[in-house]
Amino acid sequence: MSATGAAFVTALVLLPLHRAVDRVVGQVIDRERYVLHARVQQFVSDVRDGHTEPETIQDVLRNVLTDPGLKLPDSRPGQYVDLFGAPTDSSPEAVCIPLRSGITEVGMMTLSAASARRVRRAKDMARAARLPIEVTRLRLELRAAISLPSALRAGGRTVGHSEAYGSESTASGRRSSRRRSASRGAEGAMP
DSSP states (O other): OOHHHHHHHHHHHHHHHHHHHHHHHHHHHOHHHHHHHHHHHHHHHHHHHTSSOGGGHHHHHHHHHTOTTOBOOEEETTEEEOTTSOEEOOOTTSEEEEEEETTEEEEEEEESSOOHHHHHHHHHHHHHTHHHHHHHHHHHHHHHHHHHHHHHHHHHHHHHHHHHHSSOOSHHHHHHHHHHHHHHHHHHHOO
16 A cells, blocks of 8 residues: 555544544534534524525524624625615625635625624634525525516517517518517617
């Protein structure tokens, strides 16, 4: 067995031991962090099992971090929206912690009051609650994607209905009407 193989096997054996020691030391040294982390992990487990909706993550984090002004706005191009899709702004005195997925900013956690310890704890809890935060963000994007084509289809049905029952009865008249509608749509899309 080579040195690399031996190091790999040693790491596999010691990893569970490291986790157990870390958990015990965490319980003794920073009991509050351990309890808060356990509450967030229980919530994540409930979301994963389908017992709880992920949109309640904001309330859970408010309770865990004892910050009633905590917000979790989601990032949209040029703006932030709350967990229900309404545009939102943070107050000037709020501390903003960016939430990232890789190099992309996907949202922000705003705290109403901040200290170095509170910011560190909020970052830790956001990492622990990544699943419900991400599921909530994806649901918001899905709702926005579904509502946009629905609005476009509703407008398209009106045009289709007027073309079918309008005053132009010839096929060439319908084609020219479609061309006019298409050119108006293209003009409307330009800034």
